[in-house]
Amino acid sequence: MISLPVQPVLLHTDALLWLIVAVTTVFLWRARRTPRLVMAFQQLARRPIAVASLVLLLPYMSVALLDSVHFQRSLTDAGGTYHAPVESLLDRLLLPLSERTEKTYSAPLALFSYSKETRAGDDRRLQRTFPRLRHGGAHLSHAQARGADIRQRALPAAGLGLGTGALLAGLVCWRLARREGIGLADAARRLLAGKTPTAWRSALLTATAFFVLAAVIASLATVYHVLGTDKVGQDVLYLSLKSIRTGVVIGSGSLLIALPLAIVLGTAAGYFGGRVDDLVQYLYSTLNAIPGVLLIAAAVLTLDVYMDQNVAAFANVQQRADLRLTALCLILGATGWIGLCRLLRGEALKLRELEYVQSARALGLKQVRIISRHLWPNLTHLVLLTAVIDFSGLVLAEAVLSYVGVGVDPGTISWGSMINTARLELAREPAVWWSLAAAFVFMLGLVLPANLLADALRDALDPRQRSEH
Incomplete structure (x- = not known):
């Protein structure tokens, strides 16, 4: 008998969430055949605030759907037996964050714990100090290098986010130029002026800001606790x-x-x-x-x-x-x-x-x-x-x-x-x-x-x- 590396698990809330996605998809598909709804959605697409809001909601829905695909991993030493804990795709993506736990509280981007501990100093005398974190900034030899290290990690990540936004803007310009039968330069000018049938300028600005923020957080989260830790040391x-x-x-x-x-x-x-x-x-x-x-x-x-x-x-x-x-x-x-x-x-x-x-x-x-x-x-x-x-x-x-x-x-x-x-x-x-x-x-x-x-x-x-x- 061949055992699969993972065993899919369908929770009740998984079925509920995917049912909502299916109902929404069917509604949008049927809406394409309804002139009244088509006109309404076209009017909606011309509103910058509406398009920007939709761009901000998409990451939330993506994270929720990734966290709604559950499975159990197979045990390597026992065929047909699976780990008891149920994991999701999001759990696997965030595995470094979940595993890097501290003893207790630590502030955002901190190198030291938020609570003092009694430790023996170099002279073997007991003293109350803030101990270094096990994972947050553990790669730094001294605390003074934290500011420079954060800048060195954040600036390239911000550049990557800006580049992703620029690439997406280029794809939109190319698509707009093909649809309207104009040159790329004219399409770019229309996009920057906000004279497109869809509020692409608002969508691209919002998406670029999100890409920059996500890239900076992802870069810093590999070595720091970006938002700190809680009482039991969880990120x-x-x-x-x-x-x-x-x-x-x-x-x-x-x-x-x-x-x-x-x-x-x-x-x-x-x-x-x-x-x-x-x-x-x-x-x-x-x-x-x-x-x-x-x-x-x-x-x-x-x-x-x-x-x-x-x-x-x-x-x-x-x-x-x-x-x-x-x-x-x-x-x-x-x-x-x-x-x-x-x-x-x-x-x-x-x-x-x-x-x-x-x-x-x-x-x-x-x-x-x-x-x-x-x-x-x-x-x-x-x-x-x-x-x-x-x-x-x-x-x-x-x-x-x-x-x-x-x-x-x-x-x-x-x-x-x-x-x-x-x-x-x-x-x-x-x-x-x-x-x-x-x-x-x-x-x-x-x-x-x-x-x-x-x-x-x-x-x-x-x-x-x-x-x-």
């Missing part, structure tokens, strides 16, 4: 990158459950009225009367009891943590559709009284066709805007849930757990601030572009906004 940059998948899964997975409920129930309540409206109102009024945190806490604690009583049902720790993350997405999705449902109900009550809807009903069109052709297109901008705002709220809510102890599993790396730990670190003297700062910056990099993209999508998809322009 904060590694923890921040691993937290991306958790944030994306919680935000997008919860929306995948909440959006269909809100769209179907809200539209049905507003359009049909009567008993359907009463039933939907009764449902979301009952759920809204229960404090969300208590409902989530009850569900998560019930799940914990089940997992404690069925330990043998989980092959490893990762599957247990993944089940809790999946359950958290289900709970947040089942309780997060109420606000959008109310909004869509009110809008559907207004739209059903408009003349074109009344005409369609008078002509005898089926109710499903009227809803899909006349109501939903006018609700798309509300759904997208509310969805992205809710996405941001769900990412931030994970920090609150981790604070009260009903968030993700303690073995799951997340921004919420980093912030929860950082609140105790800030009470130290001197304060340990870099864990909180790293989680905040990474969360801001995901939430802010998503909100800016939502505003642009609303303007592009709202028929009333297009009529004003």
Whole structure:
């Protein structure tokens, strides 16, 4: 029997995230055949802020997808047997960061530990000193050389990032010149002036800035702890990158459950009225009367009891943590559709009284066709805007849930757990601030572009906004 070097492992959240990718791909493929959506996306592509936001979101999605391809490595001395820990492609790429651990805290780009230790000096007398780190700057013979070493590593890396951005700009100019039938010089002038059908100038500037930053961090991360280390000596940059998948899964997975409920129930309540409206109102009024945190806490604690009583049902720790993350997405999705449902109900009550809807009903069109052709297109901008705002709220809510102890599993790396730990670190003297700062910056990099993209999508998809322009 031939044993494979790796055994693929499909976690629940992996399937959920890849399902979202498949649904998005199918939607974009079908949108190419819809003139209204094509015009909306063309208008979106002309907005510099929207294009720049999309460029910033792509690295987050790439990291989340790399961290959603899991496998177990084969043991070299036992055929058909695999290592118990489940790894991902991102784990293999970040292996140097995860393995280079220190004893305790260390500041960003530091050479010495943040805590003093009692050590014997050259005269064999005990003294309190800051010991050198085992990995951070270990290649330097003396601390004074750190500044020069950082510059020597950062400047070539920044040049590499600029060169990558220039190469990408050259490819865009070449493509633009072929499509428009003009010379490369004319294409470059149009690109620099921002007179292209797509906001390529904004996209290229954003991508170049990202390439420079990523190249500098990658160059320094090989010998330094760029964002410092936490209490147990783990690299904060590694923890921040691993937290991306958790944030994306919680935000997008919860929306995948909440959006269909809100769209179907809200539209049905507003359009049909009567008993359907009463039933939907009764449902979301009952759920809204229960404090969300208590409902989530009850569900998560019930799940914990089940997992404690069925330990043998989980092959490893990762599957247990993944089940809790999946359950958290289900709970947040089942309780997060109420606000959008109310909004869509009110809008559907207004739209059903408009003349074109009344005409369609008078002509005898089926109710499903009227809803899909006349109501939903006018609700798309509300759904997208509310969805992205809710996405941001769900990412931030994970920090609150981790604070009260009903968030993700303690073995799951997340921004919420980093912030929860950082609140105790800030009470130290001197304060340990870099864990909180790293989680905040990474969360801001995901939430802010998503909100800016939502505003642009609303303007592009709202028929009333297009009529004003």
